[in-house]
Amino acid sequence: EAQVTQNPRYLITVTGKKLTVTCSQNMNHEYMSWYRQDPGLGLRQIYYSMNVEVTDKGDVPEGYKVSRKEKRNFPLILESPSPNQTSLYFCASSLLAAQTREQYFGPGTRLTVT
């Protein structure tokens, strides 16, 4: 089954404790992206990757890191989480070559930083 998976789905952590949210897709998509969703602000892009070893900042990259060592995986790293990073996070992937750019989203990760 074609899908995007994220882990963990829920995470409660404390300020400053490094964490990683994993994202994996099995559709051979070149493009992968991370979004955060906050009430009234829609989906804001954190980082994106056009292919392996190619990453770039989105609209709200501060406090986040990513890596793209393999085509299927795109982990999101919070080196020193702060309470303002409490949010719902979505990973998404899409084909670059497609005429459209349909984003296939993962199930989301709800992060709480205390």
Add this chain to the structure above:
Amino acid sequence: GENVEQHPSTLSVQEGDSAVIKCTYSDSASNYFPWYKQELGKRPQLIIDIRSNVGEKKDQRIAVTLNKTAKHFSLHITETQPEDSAVYFCAPLWGSARQLTFGSGTQLTVLP
């Protein structure tokens, strides 16, 4: 980057009525205009899209119209049903990297 505005932010309609959500964008080179639906507690999913060489596209009860001159596109839902209650996002494609910028979302509530 692309400046995207979506209106209204909330919309309540009676079951059976129509709903219209509008999205304006700033990049005149944008050429792909999708709408996503996010049901409560679920991930966003594409429901309809349109390319810039087409003015309108329909899929059963939903349609998208595009006005490239005015730089806006709209989602139309006719004969609304309770299962249409969700948050809807526009996400025009822009730039040489063909990036998506999502609107802030419209919470549609269909009242029985």
